Amino acid sequence: MERSPQVIPERHDEYDSVFLRSCIAEQDKVIQLQLAGNTTAYINPWIVPWHLRPHCDRTELTIADFAEDLRKCLLHVVEQELHTHPTATIKPGELKQADHLMRYLSHSITQHAAALHTQKVTRDECLSKTRRDLIHVFSRGEYIAETPSNPHWKRGRLMELTSDTLVRVSDRKPTMVDKRFARYLAGPETNIRGPQGRISSLIERAQPHLLSLKTGKCIRYALDLRQRLKRLLEGKSEFSTDDQRQAIDWIADAWHASLPPRALEQLGTYIQDWNRPVSGLVEEYFSAAMLNTQDSFESRRFLLEQLTITSALEAHGQDEERVCADLELLFGVWWEAMARHKLALCDYPTLGLAFLAGDARYFSAQEFSRHLGDTQ
Numbered sequence: 323m324e325r326s327p328q329v330i331p332e333r334h335d336e337y338d339s340v341f342l343r344s345c346i347a348e349q350d351k352v353i354q355l356q357l358a359g360n361t362t363a364y365i366n367p368w369i370v371p372w373h374l375r376p377h378c379d380r381t382e383l384t385i386a387d388f389a390e391d392l393r394k395c396l397l398h399v400v401e402q403e404l405h406t407h408p409t410a411t412i413k414p415g416e417l418k419q420a421d422h423l424m425r426y427l428s429h430s431i432t433q434h435a436a437a438l439h440t441q442k443v444t445r446d447e448c449l450s451k452t453r454r455d456l457i458h459v460f461s462r463g464e465y466i467a468e469t470p471s472n473p474h475w476k477r478g479r480l481m482e483l484t485s486d487t488l489v490r491v492s493d494r495k496p497t498m499v500d501k502r503f504a505r506y507l508a509g510p511e512t513n514i515r516g517p518q519g520r521i522s523s524l525i526e527r528a529q530p531h532l533l534s535l536k537t538g539k540c541i542r543y544a545l546d547l548r549q550r551l552k553r554l555l556e557g558k559s560e561f562s563t564d565d566q567r568q569a570i571d572w573i574a575d576a577w578h579a580s581l582p583p584r585a586l587e588q589l590g591t592y593i594q595d596w597n598r599p600v601s602g603l604v605e606e607y608f609s610a611a612m613l614n615t616q617d618s619f620e621s622r623r624f625l626l627e628q629l630t631i632t633s634a635l636e637a638h639g640q641d642e643e644r645v646c647a648d649l650e651l652l653f654g655v656w657w658e659a660m661a662r663h664k665l666a667l668c669d670y671p672t673l674g675l676a677f678l679a680g681d682a683r684y685f686s687a688q689e690f691s692r693h694l695g696d697t698q
Contacts, residue, residue, distance in 0.1 A: 325661065328381065328601050330391050334535070334536040335536040336539055338536050338540070339539035340381050340537055341379050341436075341531075342376040342378070342439055342440070342540070343386065344387070345369075345370060346370055348385055348436075348469070349366060352469055352470065353366065353657060356657075357661055359644045361488070362486075363486055363672065364469070365468045365469060365489070366466075366469070367440060367469070368385075368440070368469070368471070369440060370666060370668040370672055371440060371441055371667065372416045372543065372668055372674020372675070373542060373548065373694075374541075374668055375482040375541040375669060376539065376668070377539045378539070386471075389428045389429040392431060392432055392532065393424055393427075393428035394524075395528035396528040397417065399448070399524050399527045399528045401417060411505075412503060412506050416502075417503075422497075422500060423503055423504060426459075426473075426474065427452075427455070429472055430451075430452060430468075430472075433468060433472070434448040438535065441696060445517075446516070446517040449525070450515065450516050450517045450519030452521055453508050453521060454515075456504045456521060457517075459504035459511075460504040463495055463496055463672070466489050467489060467491075469578070472490075474490065477494070479491055479493070506520065507520055507524070508520070508521060519667050525665075543671040543674065544576055544580075544674075547576045548694045550572060551569055551572065551573075551691075551694055552691060555569075555687045559688070561685070561686060561690060566682055566683065570634050570679050573634075573678050574635060577676065580672050580675065585624040585672070588623075588625065589624055592622075596632075599627055600648040601648070603629065607625065613658065613666040616663040623673070626652065626676075627672055629648075629652055630679060630680055631675075631676050631679045633645055633680075634649065645683070646684070649684070652680075656673070
């Protein structure tokens with residue numbers, strides 16, 4: 323018997339839990355691009371942070387399903403708006419002619435909402451990016467695809483959106499009706515940047531769940547630690563050596579306290595290797611062949627976490643170049659393994675702590691604070 327299609331949840335917290343799990347299915351497409359090009363210039367809104375794990379372990383729903391649900395809801399509210407507040411520039415009957423724009427817009431909104439839910443942007447930034455995409459349609463006559471999840475990605479040319487952001491511009495051009503609708507949705511003031519536009523209130527009416535995160539159906543890891551770290555850096559523009567050391571010490575303590583019994587058994591197996599050079603251990607234990615299966619990776623994962631944290635803990639000094647090289651090598655192994663086995667960072671909280679220790683070593687205070695996520 324065929325299974326009934328999964329229905330998109332109506333309750334906000336359940337919607338967000340399933341939405342976050344569907345985001346995870348898209349992350350590998352961008353990770354592969356980043357690894358192939360050795361660049362972080364491709365946007366990856368789909369990675370759920372290590373400290374926010376949705377209760378939903380798996381779902382049949384995809385980002386395309388959420389985008390399609392939004393499209394239908396958005397069509398309804400736009401049609402209502404045009405009937406309630408008629409405008410000389412747009413007729414309700416023309417909405418069907420803007421079908422391609424509405425499909426494009428629904429995906430763009432869903433992607434920006436994913437970045438909001440994975441705590442990479444704020445609500446205002448999400449809405450500002452949506453207006454930016456609309457303005458691009460009518461002012462430059464272009465559809466922008468930021469990730470391979472966008473239907474326009476396959477048939478497009480590479481473009482540098484900003485100095486550190488690569489996107490694709492679709493070969494397909496918007497029609498005159500598309501452009502007029504895009505201008506209407508971005509308006510009424512289309513020469514002003516920011517979230518204030520007609521589209522913002524329309525999304526709020528169509529699917530308000532996309533514009534905020536409810537964590538009732540999510541596990542929030544290491545909240546006390548993240549709050550302490552936020553307080554440590556509150557009001558500081560610089561990450562001093564003392565603050566950095568304190569932060570990594572706290573992270574290391576939290577990591578050790580979080581280890582399951584099997585981790586301690588695994589680390590005991592490799593106790594004779596703890597003081598060996600990182601480069602030699604990576605060569606011996608973490609080659610591509612060694613990471614070929616997820617079981618093989620799991621059998622050494624906690625050793626890799628410990629190496630990451632102990633490298634981050636090393637004192638600043640003459641070996642700084644080596645420490646940097648060690649951490650770069652270790653993070654290369656992490657991303658290769660995660661891409662190969664399609665692992666979700668949010669399912670590995672101790673790995674998240676290891677990542678955080680590396681961030682504390684080399685990130686600025688502001689960058690590091692952003693990686694702590696919401697601590698309220």
